[in-house]
Amino acid sequence: MEKNRTITFKNKPRIVSYASVVGKKEGEGPLKNYFDKVLEDAIWDEDSWEKTERKMFKWVIETAAEKGNIPLKDIDVLIGGDLLNQIISAAFAARDLNMCFLGQYGACSTMAQSLIVGSVLTDGYYFNKVACGASSHFATAERQYRFPLEMGCQRPPTAQRTVTGAGCSILSLHGESNIHITSATIGRIIDWKIDDANNMGAVMAPSAADTLSCHFKNTKTCPEDYDLIITGDLGFHGKELCQKIINEEHGITLGANYTDCGCEIFTKDMGVDCGGSGCGCSASVLNGYLIEEMKKGKYKKILFMSTGALLSPTSSMQNDTIPGIAHCVVIERLEGE
């Protein structure tokens, strides 16, 4: 067994409710019917995109609570984060909802990271109901990490489009839901010395392959044991790289049951270069499409992994490279439990 990185949850926390919201472009993609709300424009009646992102974050928590008939005051703590500096989307949403808050930062791996921390808090009987959430917005991410959209910079073919979206899962040991979190593997930081802020797929693929192979080894499972293995936002290029790396380094073949949220939320012909990215990508796909299809019975056991590129303008401007990290959780539909 590899280093102790894998957790098995004895009490199998349930995803008792969930919600997602996405932007207009995401609402034109193949998963459009799965989201609770599709925005009509990028601004949603706010006066800045940052405030829109915060509104999305707050909305998914409120909506997840409402869908699950859970009074907001019954949520013990909010675990989550986003890409904006000082995770203001999550923090200000927590402020407005008067919630206890443990802010997480794992770049685009935040949804899985929050689910891991949330699962530990419920599985270990520390808290009763925990909300886990993440968000991102195309316009806020571009201007913070790359160039303001108004500059009209040309994007290289490896660029990805940050998903405008947010997702929230509410975890508890008790409830009607038969969707459970059963295990998780925590990521370590892998740096293949890529320094191109427009090639996030390549930054994250090595850490995705590392966490996946570790998870298979520690849980004595193989890719065929899952109905679906889905990474967060490697995109079209990163997905291929991940398959190549895990095959060459670990002899593992990720086949037809493997995909990536960033390749599912957009199609190649939507003008999104290498597909979707951002915290909101895996957060909205999980809390829209994936859980919905698990409830319908299409998938019974999913390996869900969010992938993060620890890109920082501060470190990039000091000639640092961009490391990656990836965390995964196993989500299972358990009959009669």
Add this chain to the structure above:
Amino acid sequence: MEKNRTITFKNKPRIVSYASVVGKKEGEGPLKNYFDKVLEDAIWDEDSWEKTERKMFKWVIETAAEKGNIPLKDIDVLIGGDLLNQIISAAFAARDLNMCFLGQYGACSTMAQSLIVGSVLTDGYYFNKVACGASSHFATAERQYRFPLEMGCQRPPTAQRTVTGAGCSILSLHGESNIHITSATIGRIIDWKIDDANNMGAVMAPSAADTLSCHFKNTKTCPEDYDLIITGDLGFHGKELCQKIINEEHGITLGANYTDCGCEIFTKDMGVDCGGSGCGCSASVLNGYLIEEMKKGKYKKILFMSTGALLSPTSSMQNDTIPGIAHCVVIERLEGE
């Protein structure tokens, strides 16, 4: 009982090792003999202050491991963060040490937040050894949050000096140490609509009072039950405000056994305005002075609370106010356990 915000740790995780490093100015203050290392200058042979901060973060983890005779590879996961955008000090330290990483962001409340997450992970038998850390650096914080030092801006009397320092505690259920984490209370975000980035004490005092009063209520304790109650970085002004708020709103008197790390690490005559602040303030005071004095027997039961101002240039530039958050843990010296 108030809302479920308090955790009691059944297995009382031990602080099995700890380490701290501070800058030159902190090394001239009253706690100078408690730190494992005092830097000779602000740069420590690096080519930027950001890289110095990262070096401090890495150093405290390595040193805590070494002091506890713990091989670095035995540390299952690093929980921590810092004030720099995308928490690069913690993330790059984790990269260099090849550690699994769950990045935390709670502004200056990060040390207590990391101890809470780390305590849950060990107390619940999820991991064996967890390192919890936080750092800050005067020069990196000033240029990211306020003005570059080179501008020589005048600082108002309510300003605090961000501590150049880092601290790390290694937690485990097993080991020689008799210093245990026994309970914790998670903070919620309180916003008294202060928008002055040079008045952090006033931003954080209401949340400190809120978490403290909630902790007393939930654990049925009062200030006299602790040998020491110590907040993170309220500073001279914020400490007084906290005493005033908790007295007026909750009828609780914080007396002679109450102090603040920011008031302990510097004296008023050191030209530091309202005292120390930053993640590194409570992190270095805990992992230098506090644990050392608990080992010697001066303190047997401490209520340690880190306080965070969720200041973000992104939100401030959009006319947002600055919310505060505070998390606390109870640290006890238990004989014969």
